[in-house]
Amino acid sequence: MRIQTAIVGLFCVFLLASCTKNEDVTIIRLDQQLFSGQSPDSIQAVLNRNPAIAQLYFNANGAGNDTSVVHELTNRITNPALNEFNRQIQAEFGDLTDLRKQLGEAFANIKKDFPDFQSPKIATVVTGFMGPDLVVTDSLIVIGLDYFVGPNAKFLPPANEFPQYILRRYDKDHLVPAIVFAISDKYNATNRTDQTMLADMVYYGKGYVFTKTMLPNTADSLVIGYTDKQLTQTFNAQDIVWAHFIDNQLLYQTNPAIKQRYLNERPFTAEIGKDCPGAIGRWVGWRIVSLFYDEHSSVSIADLMHNADARQIFEQSGYKGQKE
Numbered sequence: 001m002r003i004q005t006a007i008v009g010l011f012c013v014f015l016l017a018s019c020t021k022n023e024d025v026t027i028i029r030l031d032q033q034l035f036s037g038q039s040p041d042s043i044q045a046v047l048n049r050n051p052a053i054a055q056l057y058f059n060a061n062g063a064g065n066d067t068s069v070v071h072e073l074t075n076r077i078t079n080p081a082l083n084e085f086n087r088q089i090q091a092e093f094g095d096l097t098d099l100r101k102q103l104g105e106a107f108a109n110i111k112k113d114f115p116d117f118q119s120p121k122i123a124t125v126v127t128g129f130m131g132p133d134l135v136v137t138d139s140l141i142v143i144g145l146d147y148f149v150g151p152n153a154k155f156l157p158p159a160n161e162f163p164q165y166i167l168r169r170y171d172k173d174h175l176v177p178a179i180v181f182a183i184s185d186k187y188n189a190t191n192r193t194d195q196t197m198l199a200d201m202v203y204y205g206k207g208y209v210f211t212k213t214m215l216p217n218t219a220d221s222l223v224i225g226y227t228d229k230q231l232t233q234t235f236n237a238q239d240i241v242w243a244h245f246i247d248n249q250l251l252y253q254t255n256p257a258i259k260q261r262y263l264n265e266r267p268f269t270a271e272i273g274k275d276c277p278g279a280i281g282r283w284v285g286w287r288i289v290s291l292f293y294d295e296h297s298s299v300s301i302a303d304l305m306h307n308a309d310a311r312q313i314f315e316q317s318g319y320k321g322q323k324e
Helices: 007-019 030-036 040-049 051-058 067-077 080-093 097-113 172-187 197-214 220-224 228-236 238-247 256-263 280-295 301-306 310-317
Strands: 027-029 121-125 134-136 140-144
Touching (some): 027 030, 030 040, 030 067, 030 080, 040 051, 040 067, 051 121, 051 140, 067 080, 097 197, 134 172, 140 172, 172 197, 172 220, 197 220, 197 256, 197 280, 197 301, 197 310, 220 228, 220 280, 238 280, 256 280, 280 301, 280 310
Parallel strands (some): 027 121, 121 140
Antiparallel strands (some): 134 140
């Protein structure tokens, strides 16, 4: 078992952990730049100074020369209600010390296991939900801070686009795990010819194991987005969940409509029961990959992520719905 480490090994791990230096994290406060000058010329200048962000987040072709983007941003930045909301956001996030520290830890851990990893720049924006919540690329990550204020935010993302079971995850605690999971995709090898539910389950499972490895002190609930109660109930009922997958021959199902019922976000998985959370296939995939990884101590996280054979991972995990 990976967790049964000798005392010498634990001592070495402690030394490595204590000596590992967090990566330096560059954060571009585009939110503060935008609100510091509230004229079209000022906003145009901000976009021109940050063309990569303008293109990635606002899809602004030509940065500040995109007059439609400048016009829309001007209307929003000069809106009194958004200015009040921005003051709440600035008070909530402050100088982003916690975000910088968490990302620095994660980036250092990723680089240790994947030497080709280069820490991306981070940019923060506030636009009143004009753009997406989060955009992640190899070189740049843009965070819409307005999405992650939490349940006491003056304004919340549109309820018609984000149901309550999704909205509750929009807080600071869920932000960094979401970023690290998105980064995992770069290293998550898959077999494109394998269109089975099992392959998708293992893909998510590998992503969650990656996230937990790079953020070892992060709660499981923040990694997968379930509540603590959902995690406990699902763990205790996993024999029932597993029996449903086996009885209905779901592992090697390739029908997209059927796969979506178990892999997509939903308030609950009706096919199993109202207490079974949505995306239950992702959770089962995490159990499969976790057991495989724990039982194969010679397999590094890089080895795991490079393994595109979902069936091999499943078979060698020995998972059959057990709670051990």
